Amino acid sequence: MHRLLPCHPGPKPDELLTSWIARVSYANGMTPTLFIASISEASGWMTDYDCSPSQQLNAALSARTGVHREEIESLTLASYEGVLFESRAFLGTLPSYILPLRLFRKADGCRLQYCPECIVPEPFYRRSWRLALNVLCTKHKRYLVDECTGCGAPITYLRAGTSEVRVGSTLPLWCASCGCAYAAGSDHSSVDAPLAEAQMMVERALARGYADLGRCQVHSLLFFMGVRHLLRVLASGNHGASLREVIRNANGLPNDEMGWRVGERFEFLKNTHRAGLLRLLVPLLRDWPREFVRYCRAARMPAEGLLHRYLTLQDVPYWCAREFGIYSARPRYDPSVEEIKAMMRYVQSGKDSSAVQIVRRFLLRKRATAKYRDLRNLVMEKSSLVRLTQVLAHRWAALEASRAA
């Protein structure tokens, strides 16, 4: 039977397991790495215990602190299972929407975040701060901080203060790289209404386990799966950029893409960039799917722009897939008889050799494929200009005859 540690502070409400382990370590005058090695068989801080807890470590923690194992388990991110993501880590991969806990790395990238006004009176890290969808503290109506305001180093409670740990130490609330206090010099910029609305939408879905979408309700897990997909579309390159611009212009939202990295995973984005995407998400989901279809049309979003390279409609949850399907079933561009006539004349004039290429490109487009399959085969065979114009002429005559009938 192990003896209780001299100091064994209990976990706080909504505290992260790793934050509690760090608090217990510092209270007993040890760094968290040393503490874990001293109470378990692990040789130090091995993994992201919030996502993949170790049963052996939990048993040791329970024996040395007197805290029940169930309570220790409740400090992990398990409570979000089935609500925000399907299951926790599959050997080293983080579940959706969970910020990576880069406690040892100085490298750039996302990390732990905190609210300066919450952490000073009660120095511990909340579970909700590891969610990439949480960019604000709704209690204090301010942005969460995700890097040292002095030098930009990641927020951590492992490296900081390791040289000055004594019995009774608390969590170090200063940067290990530059010594800047975590609560000082923080950004007090006010939170705008669209962002507050986005944050409320996330919190409501998490709390209730479902989300309202237009006239229907969707299970939170499926809702967040679809949201993930929409965020991916919004964060994408060319197509995403026009969609972002259209939504911003229509809603008077600021352009906050400074230092933006296109196509980056949502969880790897800085807090301000995640906030920017969430702001754009609210108008897109409003009166679902009407506004979504409207914005996609205005941005001339092609159907393929809605699906990530490796995804098909089967990979997208039904409430999204249905609308993607409806949207993509409507042809983006259907040339009229006059347009085909003009196209033909232009090709025939022979003034521009690139005209053949333009016609070829049009015919190779997915949307045109089914309708003009014969033409597509023709251009694939590097057909002659004469043959192509003949076919176009024939097609034009047929179209005109069908209109006249």
Ligand SMILES: [Zn+2]
């Ligand atoms: Zn706060």
Ligand SMILES: [Zn+2]
């Ligand atoms: Zn710093």
